[in-house]
Amino acid sequence: MPQVSMTVNGKAASIAVEARTLLVEYLRDHMRLTGTHVGCDTTQCGACTVHIDGKAVKSCTILAVQCEGAKVTTIEGLAQGDKLHPMQESFKEHHGLQCGFCTPGMVMAGIDIRRRHPNASEETVRHELEGNICRCTGYHNIVKAIMHAKM
Amino acid sequence: MYDFQYHRPASVDDAIKTLNGTSDGKILSGGMTLLPTMKQRLASPSDLVDLAAIAALRGIKADAKTVRIGAMTVHYDVHASADVKKAIPALSVLAGGIGDPMVRHRGTIGGSIANSDPSADYPAAVIGLGATITTNKRDIAADSFFKGLFETALEPGEVITAVTFPIPKRAGYAKFRQPASRYAMVGVFVAETASGVRVGVTGAGPCAYRVKAMEDALAKNFSADAIKDIKVPSDGLNADIHGSAEYRAHLVNVMAQRAVAAAK
Numbered sequence: 186m187p188q189v190s191m192t193v194n195g196k197a198a199s200i201a202v203e204a205r206t207l208l209v210e211y212l213r214d215h216m217r218l219t220g221t222h223v224g225c226d227t228t229q230c231g232a233c234t235v236h237i238d239g240k241a242v243k244s245c246t247i248l249a250v251q252c253e254g255a256k257v258t259t260i261e262g263l264a265q266g267d268k269l270h271p272m273q274e275s276f277k278e279h280h281g282l283q284c285g286f287c288t289p290g291m292v293m294a295g296i297d298i299r300r301r302h303p304n305a306s307e308e309t310v311r312h313e314l315e316g317n318i319c320r321c322t323g324y325h326n327i328v329k330a331i332m333h334a335k336m
Numbered sequence: 337m338y339d340f341q342y343h344r345p346a347s348v349d350d351a352i353k354t355l356n357g358t359s360d361g362k363i364l365s366g367g368m369t370l371l372p373t374m375k376q377r378l379a380s381p382s383d384l385v386d387l388a389a390i391a392a393l394r395g396i397k398a399d400a401k402t403v404r405i406g407a408m409t410v411h412y413d414v415h416a417s418a419d420v421k422k423a424i425p426a427l428s429v430l431a432g433g434i435g436d437p438m439v440r441h442r443g444t445i446g447g448s449i450a451n452s453d454p455s456a457d458y459p460a461a462v463i464g465l466g467a468t469i470t471t472n473k474r475d476i477a478a479d480s481f482f483k484g485l486f487e488t489a490l491e492p493g494e495v496i497t498a499v500t501f502p503i504p505k506r507a508g509y510a511k512f513r514q515p516a517s518r519y520a521m522v523g524v525f526v527a528e529t530a531s532g533v534r535v536g537v538t539g540a541g542p543c544a545y546r547v548k549a550m551e552d553a554l555a556k557n558f559s560a561d562a563i564k565d566i567k568v569p570s571d572g573l574n575a576d577i578h579g580s581a582e583y584r585a586h587l588v589n590v591m592a593q594r595a596v597a598a599a600k
Contacts, residue, residue: 204340204341207337228372246367247442248367250386315436316436316437316439
C-alpha cells in the first residue's frame, strides 16, 4: 500500500493506505477527523469541502495519494484553542446553520469565497455557493454569515 | 471504487511509458469525471497515471495571436488569468462557469477536452475558436478532434499536452444550465476569427459541433437578429428526461443569439 504523507492542520501525517482511498476517508477513517462530512459522495453537495494548499476542494473527489506533500486544512484546523475562526464566529453570530450537517463544508467554502472575493456581494456569495447544498434550505443565514465574517 | 496501481511520473515521456506498460491503465488529470465514474464502478482501470507532477503541462502563455493553455491548467486558473481575460474574455467566462468553485480548483482543460462529454463547456470553445490540440505525438485541428459521444481522435498512448486558441476579433459564450448539475443543456460559443465566423455548440449533440447556417448568416451580419429565424435540425440531437431533441435544437438558437449579444 502506498505510504501517503501530508500536512493536516499543521501537523505531519504519514499513513499507509490503499491507492483508492479518498482524501475524506484518509481524514475521517484514518485520522479520526470526523468534522469533514460525506453528504452525497457524488461531488455535488460540498459537505466534504476542505482546503488543499489554501484552495477549497471536495475531499470525496480526490484520492489521498494525490495529496502527497500537500497542506490540508479541515474544519478542525480553523479555531485556535477556544478562539473560533472569524468565519465560524460569523456562522454563530448569524445563526448560519440548522441541522449542521453541511456546516463544515459551508464554513470551508465560505472562507475560500472571501479569499477570492474579499467584499463579496450577496449575489456573488449565492452564486459561489452553488457547489454546497444545505438540505434544510437554510441558505439565507449562511449567505449572511459568509458576507459579514470579519476576516 | 476498485483498487488500482497509482503512478505519478515527472515527465510526459515517463507517463506514456508507464501507461503503455499497464494492462488497462488510464490517465488521471483533475479527476472530476474519472473519480466519480470509478466510485460508481462504471470504470475500473488497472492503473492510474497521474499527470499532476508534470510542471510542463501547467500554465498559460499568450502572444499577439494565440493563447496557449497547458493541459493540466485548472478551470479556475483559466478563468482568473489576466491574459485570458484580455485576449479572449469569453473563454474566461466559460471557464468560470464550469461546475462549482471546488470543481474549478481541480478540473483541467485537457481532461475536459479528452473526455468529450456531450455537455462539457470547453469543447464549445475549442470548436468555436478553431483551437489546435497538441498531444505528445501531433497537432490536431479542432474540427477533426471530437468524434462522438466520449470519443475523440486521441489514439491509445496519446495524451493532450496543450490547447492553443487563436485570439478572435470578438467572441461570446452562453449556456443554458441543467438546473441541478449545472452542466450545459446547451452551450454555444460564437467567435469572429481571422478565418471567419465560427459557431461551436455543446450539450445538444453527441459531441461538440458547428452550425454552418449560423456561421454564414453571422459572416454577413454579426447580430442576434441575423440568426433568429435559423432553425437548427433536431435529428440526432440528445434527448433525456431534462429535454427533448426538439427542445435542445430550440435552445441552440436561443443560446447562439445570447452568445452573439454577449460577444466582445
